Amino acid sequence: MVVITAGKKYLDIDAYASGIAYAVLLKAKGIDCEFISTARKNGSIPKVVSDLKFNITNIYKPKKNDKYIIVDISNPDFLDKIVDPNRIIEVVDHHTGFEQFWCEQNIPNQIEFIGAVATLIYEKFVQNRQLFLLDKNLCKLLICAILDNTLNLKANITSQRDIEAYHSLHKLGNISYNFDKEYFLSCQKQINEDVVQAVLNDIKIEQVSNFLPKIFGQLTFYDKKTIFDKLTDISSVMNNQYKEWLINLICLKDGKSYLFTTNPHIQTKIEKLFQSKFKCNLLVLKQFMLRKEIMKKAKQFTI
């Protein structure tokens, strides 16, 4: 069997949608294939998405000839624990830094700095002339992934290809553009139920630059009110667990990122990186940035 899977820490809507849809495409090609993840779903997979009833499993017994396809992650240190690294047959991702690694191992990979992996998967349906396989729910699923990963198509990382996929999927599934709002409101509702947990559900642990702490969280939401009410709770939980951390709080309504940390040492580094000052433990980016964009900027940054 071919197992499609993603990262070990948490499962976001892009990995979830891409994995499910890619499995549908490969099955149609006659390949015994399933999307399996043992990671915890984060706040980007709210009720609107679970109502689509794609039931995925986290139960998996490896068999001798199983092979693995990895989506939405390419750092080999953070793959789902079910993966046998010697049996990976393909990597599809949009995080930079490990393109060379996979090429050197001769493992087919498509790593492009694009808004969503879901866009790359949609394009595979086009290339294989299998668009008819994308029913209404699959279209909705892929739309949610594109919306989340491109911040409603407004993040800098958004490409023309993401926009094309987004519109085509609406048309193909005959889906109203009101659905977009439904998705974001559903995310907000889920976050509001437990803001601190929502933050804990999306923390990346990866040292990519001296200008960023190893612990880097991210939370995307429509309205910041309920999140900002909980900043003290968030910082006390984070300070209990980690010495140095940063959280990228992305507000879709404002179109801004609020970089949050209480650690003065980290604040100084971030201030250098962005040439801007922290006030009340928040540094405001007038144009929001995704964590992967901030990481890319930090990697390339030198004084």
Ligand SMILES: [Mn+2]
């Ligand atoms: Mn992604």
